[in-house]
Amino acid sequence: MTCKRSREIDIDCFDAGQLVCQTCDRLISVLDTSPFSSWIDKEVDRKRDLQASGQLKTRIQTNLQDDQEIDRDGLHAEIAACLVLCPHRLLDWQNAATSNQNNRGGDLPSDWTGLSKPIEIKFTRYFSSKLGYLLVRPPSGQGKAMKPDFIDDAYYLLLTRQQGMMQVLGWIDRTEFLARKKIDPVGRSAAQVECWGVLWRDLIGLSRLERSRCTNFLKLDTELGR
Numbered sequence: 001m002t003c004k005r006s007r008e009i010d011i012d013c014f015d016a017g018q019l020v021c022q023t024c025d026r027l028i029s030v031l032d033t034s035p036f037s038s039w040i041d042k043e044v045d046r047k048r049d050l051q052a053s054g055q056l057k058t059r060i061q062t063n064l065q066d067d068q069e070i071d072r073d074g075l076h077a078e079i080a081a082c083l084v085l086c087p088h089r090l091l092d093w094q095n096a097a098t099s100n101q102n103n104r105g106g107d108l109p110s111d112w113t114g115l116s117k118p119i120e121i122k123f124t125r126y127f128s129s130k131l132g133y134l135l136v137r138p139p140s141g142q143g144k145a146m147k148p149d150f151i152d153d154a155y156y157l158l159l160t161r162q163q164g165m166m167q168v169l170g171w172i173d174r175t176e177f178l179a180r181k182k183i184d185p186v187g188r189s190a191a192q193v194e195c196w197g198v199l200w201r202d203l204i205g206l207s208r209l210e211r212s213r214c215t216n217f218l219k220l221d222t223e224l225g226r
């Protein structure tokens with residue numbers, strides 16, 4: 001649901017506040033993050049080296065190749081969300097991403113976005129009528145079973161990639177996640193941890209996300225060709 005307009009943006013020129021289309025008054029929901037690809041690739045390589053030297057734990061249920069793809073997708077999704085919700089904090093986000101600190105439950109803190117809850121960003125590679133889940137797994141070292149305690153008091157945002165662009169599919173808070181979740185919605189092998197998930201169609205639309213007090217209105221002038 002967009003007005004199908006676009007433009008290039010200069011990321012250095014934003015104040016505090018969300019990126020909103022001046023024409024339709026909606027949050028920007030589709031972004032091209034490819035200008036950040038070389039920064040992201042370097043970051044993924046750096047993490048791979050840390051994992052290889054044992055300084056960073058690899059995920060249990062995947063191999064290194066998958067880990068790198070997951071890291072790459074996740075960073076593109078986080079940059080897109082950061083640009084929509086707190087574009088003036090992009091440098092802070094990049095610094096946090098390179099610090100190796102665990103920011104589970106709060107990829108974008110409240111004091112960056114001006115919202116009442118932190119933002120936790122999730123990505124799905126799969127997006128169709130029946131696929132595209134916002135998935136939450138137990139934190140590492142916390143066993144295989146999911147618990148309500150592992151769902152943070154945050155706004156969970158789900159993104160996917162469509163025609164090379166990052167697209168926000170929707171969001172959900174803790175209460176609604178627990179009410180709408182399915183258990184192991186994408187199946188689970190014996191070796192994998194339990195997983196709870198909400199299908200993208202059961203998420204809440206971006207138009208119903210809390211709006212920040214300040215706004216960066218964007219005049220979108222280029223009609224998107226299809």
Ligand SMILES: [Zn+2]
Pocket residue numbers: 002003004005021022023024025026220
């Ligand atoms: Zn618009």
